[in-house]
Amino acid sequence: MEKSFISRIKSLFRADTPYLITRSFSLRMLPLSFLAGIFICIAIPASYYYLGRANAGRQAAVHANYIASIFREVLEKHPLAWKEEINTQLAVANITRIEIFDRNNNLIAELTSGSLPAHRWSMVASEQKVTYGGSIYALVKVGISLEKLQNQTLMLLLFSLACGTFEGIALFLLPIFKIQDAEEQINRSHRKLLDEQQKLKTSEEKFRTFFEFAPDGTVISTASGRILSCNHAFREMFQIDEKDFRSRNAKDFYFDPRARERLLAELFEVGEVKNMEVVFRKKDGSELPALVSMKLFSSRILKEEDGLLENENVLLQTIIRDISEKKEVEKQLAQAHKLQSIGLLAGGVAHDFNNILSGMMGYAGLIRLHTPADKDVHQYAKIIEKAAIRGSDLTRKLLAFARGGKYLIEDVNLNEIAEEVLEILAHTIEKKIVILKDFDPDLRNVRADASQMNQVLLNLCINARDAMTGRDRCELLIKTFSVYLQKRNFSTGEVCQPGEYVGISVSDTGSGMSQDLLSKIFDPFFSTKGKGQGTGLGLSMVYGIIRNHDGYIDVISKPGKGSTFVIYLPAALAGEAGRGDKAAGPDKKYAGETPGGTETILLVDDEAEVRDFTKVLLGEKGYHVLLAEDGEDAVAVYRSNRDTIDLVLLDMIMPKKNGAEVFYELRKMNPEVKVIIVSGFSLDYQARQLLRDGAAAFIQKPYRTDKLLLAIRELFAQQQPGWH
Numbered sequence: 001m002e003k004s005f006i007s008r009i010k011s012l013f014r015a016d017t018p019y020l021i022t023r024s025f026s027l028r029m030l031p032l033s034f035l036a037g038i039f040i041c042i043a044i045p046a047s048y049y050y051l052g053r054a055n056a057g058r059q060a061a062v063h064a065n066y067i068a069s070i071f072r073e074v075l076e077k078h079p080l081a082w083k084e085e086i087n088t089q090l091a092v093a094n095i096t097r098i099e100i101f102d103r104n105n106n107l108i109a110e111l112t113s114g115s116l117p118a119h120r121w122s123m124v125a126s127e128q129k130v131t132y133g134g135s136i137y138a139l140v141k142v143g144i145s146l147e148k149l150q151n152q153t154l155m156l157l158l159f160s161l162a163c164g165t166f167e168g169i170a171l172f173l174l175p176i177f178k179i180q181d182a183e184e185q186i187n188r189s190h191r192k193l194l195d196e197q198q199k200l201k202t203s204e205e206k207f208r209t210f211f212e213f214a215p216d217g218t219v220i221s222t223a224s225g226r227i228l229s230c231n232h233a234f235r236e237m238f239q240i241d242e243k244d245f246r247s248r249n250a251k252d253f254y255f256d257p258r259a260r261e262r263l264l265a266e267l268f269e270v271g272e273v274k275n276m277e278v279v280f281r282k283k284d285g286s287e288l289p290a291l292v293s294m295k296l297f298s299s300r301i302l303k304e305e306d307g308l309l310e311n312e313n314v315l316l317q318t319i320i321r322d323i324s325e326k327k328e329v330e331k332q333l334a335q336a337h338k339l340q341s342i343g344l345l346a347g348g349v350a351h352d353f354n355n356i357l358s359g360m361m362g363y364a365g366l367i368r369l370h371t372p373a374d375k376d377v378h379q380y381a382k383i384i385e386k387a388a389i390r391g392s393d394l395t396r397k398l399l400a401f402a403r404g405g406k407y408l409i410e411d412v413n414l415n416e417i418a419e420e421v422l423e424i425l426a427h428t429i430e431k432k433i434v435i436l437k438d439f440d441p442d443l444r445n446v447r448a449d450a451s452q453m454n455q456v457l458l459n460l461c462i463n464a465r466d467a468m469t470g471r472d473r474c475e476l477l478i479k480t481f482s483v484y485l486q487k488r489n490f491s492t493g494e495v496c497q498p499g500e501y502v503g504i505s506v507s508d509t510g511s512g513m514s515q516d517l518l519s520k521i522f523d524p525f526f527s528t529k530g531k532g533q534g535t536g537l538g539l540s541m542v543y544g545i546i547r548n549h550d551g552y553i554d555v556i557s558k559p560g561k562g563s564t565f566v567i568y569l570p571a572a573l574a575g576e577a578g579r580g581d582k583a584a585g586p587d588k589k590y591a592g593e594t595p596g597g598t599e600t601i602l603l604v605d606d607e608a609e610v611r612d613f614t615k616v617l618l619g620e621k622g623y624h625v626l627l628a629e630d631g632e633d634a635v636a637v638y639r640s641n642r643d644t645i646d647l648v649l650l651d652m653i654m655p656k657k658n659g660a661e662v663f664y665e666l667r668k669m670n671p672e673v674k675v676i677i678v679s680g681f682s683l684d685y686q687a688r689q690l691l692r693d694g695a696a697a698f699i700q701k702p703y704r705t706d707k708l709l710l711a712i713r714e715l716f717a718q719q720q721p722g723w724h
Contacts, residue, residue, distance in 0.1 A: 631657025
C-alpha cells in the first residue's frame with residue numbers, strides 16, 4: 001500500500017526514522033532548494049521589470065527625438081514666435097510628462113498626462129537637446145511612468161513566488177522521494193537479510209542442539225577418517241574427551257578396520273548406508289554392537305575452524321545407534337524361547353510320563369490289594385508304588401519348570417509368608433523405616449509355591465525401602481485380606497476373572513510414580529535407579545511369578561504420595577484340599593480297607609493303561625464302570641446313560657475334545673452332574689475355572705489307588721450323611 005504524501009514527509013522527521021540516508025540528503029538539499037526557489041521568485045520579475053524599464057526608456061528617447069524635431073521645425077518657421085507654437089503642437093501618446101527648457105534652463109513648455117508618480121523612480125525619462133544654427137536653443141525632457149510596469153512586476157513577483165516555492169519544494173522532495181523509495185527498498189532488503197540471517201542462526205542453533213543432544217552417536221569426518229565434529233552421545237559412547245576427538249581417526253573405533261572399508265565402498269557406490277550392523281571398539285577394548293548409517297555431503301556447508309579441510313570436497317556423516325541392550329534382550333529372548341521350547345518339551349514328557357506312572361501305580365495297587373500284606377509280592381508292589389511316587393516328584397518338577405517355575409504347589413498362608421519376610425527385613429532394613437502390618441487373622445490359603453511368594457514379597461519390600469531413600473517420613477505397611485472381585489481392570493491392563501481372592505499389599509511413603517512410569521515398571525530392564533544400581537528385572541520377575549500363579553498385580557501411586565503394590569491370588573477352593581502334590585506325596589501311607597460302592601462311574605481317558613487298571617480297581621470295589629476313550633465318545637456315552645451315571649472321572653488332555661469342552665457339554669445336559677477332573681498337569685487356571693464352575697474335585701496323575709477311592713467315596717458321602 002502506497003504511503004500518503006503527508007505520511008512520507010512525517011517519516012523523514014521522526015526521531016527513529018529508518019531513512020537515514022534520505023534525511024541526510026534532504027538536509028543537504030534544503031539550502032540548494034531554497035536558493036533555487038529564491039532565484040526563480042526574483043529572477044523572473046526582475047528580468048521582466050528590467051526589460052520593461054529598458055523598453056520605456058527607449059520609448060522616452062524616441063519621443064524626445066520626435067519632439068525635438070518638431071521644435072526645430074517650429075524654430076525654423078517661426079524664429080520669433082516658437083514658444084506659442086510649441087505649446088500647441090505638444091501632443092504625444094503614452095507620455096506621462098514633457099518638459100522643454102531654454103538655453104538658460106528656464107521651463108518654456110510642459111505637458112502632463114494624468115497624475116504624476118509619487119516618486120521620481122516610478123518614471124523613466126529621456127532628454128534631447130534642440131540646436132539651431134549651431135547653438136542650443138532648448139532642452140526636451142520626456143518622462144514615461146513605470147507604475148503600471150511596477151504593478152505588473154509585483155503581480156509577476158507574487159506568481160513567481162508561488163512558482164518558485166512549488167519549484168523549490170518539488171526540487172527538494174522529488175529526489176528525496178526517489179531516494180526514500182530506494183532507501184526503503186534497501187531497508188526492506190536489509191530487514192529481509194537480517195530475518196534470513198536470524199532464521200539461519202536459529203536453524204543453525206537448532207541443528208547444533210539436535211546434533212549435540214541426539215540420542216545416537218553422530219560424527220562428521222573426512223573420507224580419510226579425520227574427525228571434524230562429534231556429538232555428546234558419540235563421546236559418551238566411546239569415552240573420549242571433547243578436546244581430544246580431533247586427534248583421533250574414525251578408523252580407530254572399528255573393531256575390524258575392514259568394516260569401515262566395506263561401509264565406504266557401499267557409500268560411494270549407492271550414496272548412503274542405512275542401518276548396517278557393525279561392531280565398534282570401546283575405550284576399554286570391549287565390543288559395542290551398533291547400527292550404522294552414513295551419508296555424503298559437501299564440505300562447503302561446514303565451517304572448519306582449522307582452515308582447509310585437507311582439500312577434500314566430500315564429508316561423511318555417520319550415525320551410530322548403540323544396540324547393546326537390544327542384543328542383550330535378543331539374547332535373553334532367545335534363551336527364553338529356548339527355555340520355553342524346553343518347557344513345552346518337558347511338559348509333554350511329564351504328562352506322558354505321568355500316564356505311564358499312573359499305570360504302574362495302578363497295577364501295583366491292584367497287586368497290593370490282591371495279596372496278603374505278609375507276602376513278598378505285596379512288598380514288591382509297595383516298592384513299585386514308592387518308585388512311581390519318586391518318579392511323580394520328578395515329573396512334578398518338570399511340570400513346574402514348564403509352567404514358569406512353580407516347583408512346589410501347595411496350600412500357602414500369606415500371613416506366614418509375610419511374617420518370614422518381616423523377620424528378614426528386621427535385620428536388613430534401616431531402623432528409621434517404621435514397619436507396620438495389618439493381617440487378616442482368618443485369611444484363606446492359596447495354592448502357590450511358598451519360596452516364590454517369599455521372593456515376590458521380599459522384592460516388593462526392598463523396592464519400597466529404596467523408594468523411601470532420603471524421605472523424612474518412612475513407613476512400610478504390609479496388609480493381607482480376603483476379597484471377592486468382580487470383573488475389573490487393573491493398572492497393568494489385565495482383566496481379572498470374578499471370584500474369591502486372597503490379597504497382600506505393600507505400601508510405602510516414598511517418592512511415588514507418574515502415570516508414564518507406571519506404564520513401564522513391569523517392562524524387562526526398565527529401572528528408575530541409577531546406572532549399576534538395578535537390573536530392571538525385579539518387578540518383571542514379580543509380574544511373571546504372579547501371572548504364573550493365575551494371580552494379578554495392581555499398582556496405585558502418585559508423585560510425592562508413595563506407592564502401593566497389591567497382589568491378588570485365587571483363594572484355595574474347598575475341593576482342592578488333599579489333592580495335587582500332597583495327594584501323591586510319598587509320605588502318605590495307606591491305612592485300612594477303602595470302602596467301595598455300587599454307583600455307576602463314567603471313566604474318560606485316552607490312555608488305555610489308565611482306563612484298564614482304573615476299570616479293574618473300581619469294578620473290584622463294586623462300582624459299575626462305563627468307558628470313553630476321547631471327548632466325543634464321552635459326550636455320546638453320557639447322553640445315552642445320563643440317568644444312570646452318578647459320577648464322571650474326566651481326563652483334561654484328550655483328542656477330539658478336551659476335558660473342559662466335555663465338562664461344559666455335560667453341564668448343559670445335566671447341570672447337577674458330578675465330575676472329578678484328572679490331569680497329568682498340576683492345577684492350572686483352566687482347572688481352577690472348572691472347579692469354580694461346578695467340578696467336584698481335582699486329582700493329579702499319578703495317583704495312588706487308595707486316594708482315588710477315598711476321593712470318590714467322600715464325594716458320594718456328601719449326599720449320604722449317614723455313611724461313614
